[in-house]
Amino acid sequence: MASWIRVLVLVACILPAMVEGMIRHYKFNVVMKNTTRLCSTKPIVTVNGEFPGPTVSAREGDTVLVKVVNHVKYNISIHWHGIRQLRTGWADGPAYITQCPIQPGQSFVYNFTVTGQRGTLLWHAHILWLRATVHGAIVILPKRGVPYPFPTPHKEAILILGEWWKSDVEEVINEALQSGMAPNVSDAHTINGHPGPVSRCYSESGFNIPVKPGKTYMLRIINAALNEELFFKIAGHTLTVVEVDATYTKPFKTDTVVIAPGQTTNVLLTTNLGTGKYLVAASPFMDSMAIFVDNVTATATLHYEGTLSTTPTTLTVPPPRNATPIATTFMNSLRSLNSKKYPAKLPLTIDHQLLFAIGLGLNPCATCARGARVVADINNVTFVMPTVSLLQAHFFNIGGVFTDDFPGNPPIAFDYTGTQPTNLATMSGTRLYRLPYNATVQLVLQDTGMITPENHPIHLHGFNFFVVGRGVGNFNPEKDPKKFNLLDPVERNTIAVPSGGWSAIRFRADNPGVWFLHCHLEVHTTWGLKMAFVVDNGKGADESLLPPPSDLPKC
Template sequence: MAALLFCVLVSSILTEPASCTTRHYTFNIVQKNVTRLCKTKSIITVNGKFPGPRLIAREGDQVLVKVVNNVTNNITLHWHGIRQLRSGWSDGPAYVTQCPIQTGQNYTYNFTITGQRGTLFWHAHISWLRSTLHGPIIILPKKNETYPFRKPYKEVPIIFGEWWNADPEAVISEALQTGGGPNVSDAYTINGRPGPSYNCSSKDTFKLKVKPGKTYLLRLINAAMNDELFFGIANHTLTIVEADAVYVKPFSTSVVVITPGQTTNVLLKTKSHHPNATFIMAAQPYSTGQGTFDNSTVTAFLEYEGKNPSNKNAIFTPTLPQFNATSFVANFTKKFRSLNNPKYTIANVPQKVDKQFFFTVGLGTTPCNQNSTCAGPNGTKFAASVNNVSFALPATALLQAHFSKKSNGIYTTDFPTNPQNPFNYTGTPPNNTLVSNGTRLVSLPFNTSVELVLQDTSILGAESHPLHLHGFNFFIVGEGFGNYDPTNDPLNFNLVDPVERNTVGVPSGGWVAIRFLTDNPGVWFMHCHFDVHTSWGLRMAWIVLDGPLPSQQLPPPPFDLPKC
């Protein structure tokens, strides 16, 4: 611990940190008054910043983050996409790997970044606190190693978020009480700013100043709570080079699709001259569900340095797809391929499968309390489920119960490996929309190769679901529309260079197949990254047992692990 090095993050444009192998951060959770859309409200922040501070490290570095809770809410932080190899105690989801950090308490997250480089992000992982508690994780290559592309002139994080004039905690609390859908956000944000397309917000706009003839690396992060997004920059092409901290085969596009929980690095090559123009950067939602959503557009400005201010300044706007452009999204996602380059990253997709799982994901209902009527379908409450199980979080952390071998009354390991009552998943919905409730997990031996098919259902309307798996990256070996065909669809799986991610959008009215290896002991959450669906129960967890070697076993919990 004496060798801890404090890395200071101060620049608005990414600057390279000092060389260090252990990076030490202190995240103070504090209230901060912030004004957006001409309304001032107190929000929960890290170190008074919204979005929060950048965590910058190199591949191979150890990272220690001391989190001090100075607010009345219980807090946990999740380091989204970090593999957490044998460091599950630092993963962060409340009541899965830890009890929350209570008021006046602190906890030090301790993990090492192994085999990852690119962009990830950190965020709160309890209730809806991540609406304001989030920030970038920037993983630089090891010292003296290079990118698999020309080094950019500058690197700029671009974080998409959602803003509520109300308290988001009150929004989800009311929705869970009434059983109906929560109020949608009042605006989207780019780097915390709504931009001029919203009332009373023209001065609250992110501006990216660029020089002609330069290459910029934009680190895109979708931290929005409940919306997938289209993003584009007027009259500029973007080249995608990395997804979820894994290099991909580069491809160019004018529009990026990014789901909540996903990160995407893109190269922006600026024009060779000084155009007397402002180019709008815009993001707007992709949505296929039947519920309401914030159908608005957030904008920011890209402007060239050194242009003649006396000349007329033209404004160009990007053309983005319609909000329900499912075919565009499908064509876009199929372009992603692992770089599969021995120098940078190899697509070690499991060629054989030890365990196969088929999980349905979607919405359903639960009964309302006796003698009362709820705001969900036909007087019920909205619920969400995996294989018709709406996951109930326990009162103590699952990882602690697993490690201490005291699971009785906390969880069972009988999560269904297939739907208990098969039906036409994308056809006419069944009459019975009720889901079951429970804390049921899947337990797997160490080093098991898993194939998991995630199937969307149309019970309350087909819609896409961004599924995030903690503790692992996975390979997306196949996807399609309609019901998954276990005989014919695997014939078209890509087992050579499939993209490797930690968050995947299950197609609306379709399916996606992923493979991963259980090489990380612990308890690992998997859930929809639409927070409303997670709140309704679209979540489950995997137990990965210890392997035979000491290096394959989960160490004991740290001394300062929070108590429930």
């Protein structure tokens, strides 16, 4: 169980003593653990018996080795979400993309070096729906002697937002796949594993955050939820955003943070109210009213030192779940720091102009309840997971595993956010898009109204990218690029594509290997809203994928 004391000791005391360039060793034992939430006890899959799991801590330039030992009945793999994995794609973690999963009773050592990154990221299981409980924080401090580009906080703390199901999450998704319909939503949201008091269980206490008055704290906020974007706010307090997805931003103030699954946000909190208890709230954001979500708000308490426990808590009203203007204002406020020390290395000339239309579809299914199965797709391709790792197939030239003919544009253009085609069927295939080393890419992610428009958080493995534009409606290739931010666009690894709209990103393919791109709503990934880029080697050894480690799991 994550505790505030453990977090403060870990982040505030141990980390400053680290020296960069060292090797950090961790051991992850994947085990079942009985835990109580919402007045019920059930066994869950955990790392080292902790929920959320242990924090992986390092400095920029460190090499991290994590030995994962699988003691449960499920296959397992761990993804280090946002770590660039330069030339070390074998350690990226998505099952059947960069590795075969770790089978029960087996182990694998993930080995990677943190290069050019500092900030907050997360790790999580990348197979089945196990990341519901198998997840934790990655904290990367700057090199020793290098200060933050903002005032040094008094203390730092990690707040992991998540979801909780009373039932086994694998049973939830398996039932949905058999019926062909959407899975049941979660029963509660959580903050560091605690939902706070909920109507179905008044004995459940919330997470407690003790603070001293007149200090500045840095909160490292992580959205580890499976299927929901979240609002985060603290009653009576203004937050200063200083980093997202382990990249510094121009600081700006807000009372509400919007954070999608897979994203991280660092904020500064100044405890300037002197005394009292203040509600901390995490609540769902979903701007498509046709989608049913878990409406339970997770709560914690910001508790000023010296305040009696009997003091009433000052409450806050979470935004409505469809508060699109609040979300839009937050996302439009994000800008790269783009300083001399931390420049925004944005590609200005583009080699590959891509448009990916993303959405849902219906394919025939004789065994499903309504004769059809809900699927998801990119450019009308519902991705089929291979039975051999794509990276192994690429590296060893194994034929018949994938093709490199993924369409760079929708096969049939239509009014993506307007009148929908009558045929909702998709194609299926394991199709990749090939990029030469160092190619520059502009990718427009276009939401569609197929079945219903939704806000899709899209995550790209192996790269950071710059968000140069976003808008509502259909992307206009003549008009919209004229409004792109090419000066200080925010740099991320996960972007929320607005419901009924689009987002445009740019990146440089300077990392050889096979790199997954997928929706970070787990239900959509399961349904096939995913694809992968294969990036060829460059000219020399420093531009080539390293050979696989000797203990790489076998399928």
